[in-house]
Amino acid sequence: MADEPIAKIPYSLNSKAVADATKMWLNKRGVNLQEIAELVMFLQKKYYPNLTMEECVHNVEMVLSKREVQNAVLTGIQLDMLAEEGKLFPPLQDMIENDEGLYGVDEILAFSIVNVYGSIGFTNYGYVDKLKPGVLERLNDKNTGQIHTFLDDIVGAVAAAASSRIAHRKQAEREIDLELPHSPEDREEAARKLAEHEKQPE
């Protein structure tokens, strides 16, 4: 991050472009949201027996709408692709190409994703990263010619973050059902977002 007054920079980011690129690149690298949602279901069904695939997909989408997550996804996929093309300098090329045991930058990016929904997702991340269910098994297959050293961990992290998001939402729903008082900030936020939306050209 630059620590410069933003006014000085003629460059202007388009958040929508970053969000779209994230989904596009996940797709190009062979990962669809449904598969990530299946990891979420795998992690959460025993806690919430009524959890639907629609909810899982929705929560994955919400995780992917966060800039911090998009940054990690795009950076990781770019490094995987450059390694696949043999374009990194020697020791780094070897480390990423071979998914080397002492190279942990993939885990570091994964953690920046999990962290967006807090520490309660750490365990779920480690669990799916070890077991490699579903899409993670395919991404981890070393015989395809493709390199997914980063994407493998990133997909597990998105699923873990979506699981944390569900835990927070389910608690909110339970409290509403119990007619408990609810956070005033939530309402303020909803009102603000709606106003923003109405101001917005379509």
Place this chain on the structure above:
Amino acid sequence: MADEPIAKIPYSLNSKAVADATKMWLNKRGVNLQEIAELVMFLQKKYYPNLTMEECVHNVEMVLSKREVQNAVLTGIQLDMLAEEGKLFPPLQDMIENDEGLYGVDEILAFSIVNVYGSIGFTNYGYVDKLKPGVLERLNDKNTGQIHTFLDDIVGAVAAAASSRIAHRKQAEREIDLELPHSPEDREEAARKLAEHEKQPE
């Protein structure tokens, strides 16, 4: 975090109670939101000359509405108070009482706060934690009999997180002004929250 099906646990958390306790304890320990907002203004005014104190206070409130933040604030204040009362076991009592240089759990809790709005807040946290402007100077005064080993770092972290939140919001506002397309998730989210709010008894 327990990894037990929540159904088994008769205990039911009331989020509102946790949120209220967070504000109450900050207040009891001598910190008001206005002072934290002043730290935010100190950190952000050079980037956003039109930033108002109202916006700063609002963003501090939003940071404090996050469960991950509330957990850190409550845990840190509790440890400060127990140290003040001399109720911790010996080596820990000494370390917290003396804000010992090699004891870094206060920074760890601070980081769990900053992280909620992503890595872009790390720099702002370190900067105010070193300079100790405003309320941080008072909290760091070792001659008051009060112990704020944790609160000191926590308040700086809340201000840094609020600064990150502002950076994200200002980017969104700029894009709306430029009539750029906006994230569909934001609208969906706003709609969902509003629906939730309407369902809610008052």
Place this chain on the structure above:
Amino acid sequence: MADEPIAKIPYSLNSKAVADATKMWLNKRGVNLQEIAELVMFLQKKYYPNLTMEECVHNVEMVLSKREVQNAVLTGIQLDMLAEEGKLFPPLQDMIENDEGLYGVDEILAFSIVNVYGSIGFTNYGYVDKLKPGVLERLNDKNTGQIHTFLDDIVGAVAAAASSRIAHRKQAEREIDLELPHSPEDREEAARKLAEHEKQPE
């Protein structure tokens, strides 16, 4: 951490006392190093078939000799004990007593332990924290009257960190066997430590 010149503080930490307290409290709370070493063996035996229990115990001891780790262990055990005695203020007391799903400070402390040996330990931590093998099953038993909300995660984190340490050491051993050149810093460090040791009164 205080940001004060240490000269001003009459308090002087005794590192040995902190290290001894860490082992003593682990023991008092019913955890012995052998059991943590068994978790390490569980995590590492498939990668290093010749790994011995002696090596596992040694690596656990090395992890526990780090100040950052000692700080987390002591802070976590203290919070568990205070919760057991009902001495925390209300919302925090309930959250720790019930190992509440949205309370993640235990994971945060655990991560500060894993991090000391880098990001490659994240996966191992999550894995044992989910499976709860051996000592972790006992610590996680909610019917004993004891509260191990923190210790549970801390023990898993120490085992994960020891596993990371082993991965680094095994790589070094392999390179020595292959007669590859070795890091000059390692030798310099060993020489320095020995000199320090000889200077030291006994």
Place this chain on the structure above:
Amino acid sequence: MADEPIAKIPYSLNSKAVADATKMWLNKRGVNLQEIAELVMFLQKKYYPNLTMEECVHNVEMVLSKREVQNAVLTGIQLDMLAEEGKLFPPLQDMIENDEGLYGVDEILAFSIVNVYGSIGFTNYGYVDKLKPGVLERLNDKNTGQIHTFLDDIVGAVAAAASSRIAHRKQAEREIDLELPHSPEDREEAARKLAEHEKQPE
């Protein structure tokens, strides 16, 4: 990190090659150890008036001898260089080229460096990253045609980690001077390293 038995992988990492590449690339990108040591001196001289530049250089070297640090340095420099050559895909190219305010992967890598010596370095990192003294001012100059979006933060992080290492060492030295008992692990470790060194072909 791959979670595969290492025996399966014919690839064998040479740690010395990774360490050498780290120093070589830092040098090629215009950063020498002396300049990083000056940042350390800037951060630490008020706490340790007798601190020498030799000690600062030595501690920087020790930080750079850690694999976790080398991984972050190499990955960050590689991304800077690819951005300089315009070889990243569109949204990422723009974000790194412009050191975009909401792109925080540079801070994430920086933090993986600081973390190796624990949380006490967070404050020092944020402080130098904001003030940009010495070499950081030059790296942060946007008018050179060079891109140091990552290196800028990485150099500050190495200096912060070296400062944390000094804090730990100075405490150990103070305890030896006071004839306090010293950690048995340190001696064991020194003995082990020396034995390893003697076994080692030269």
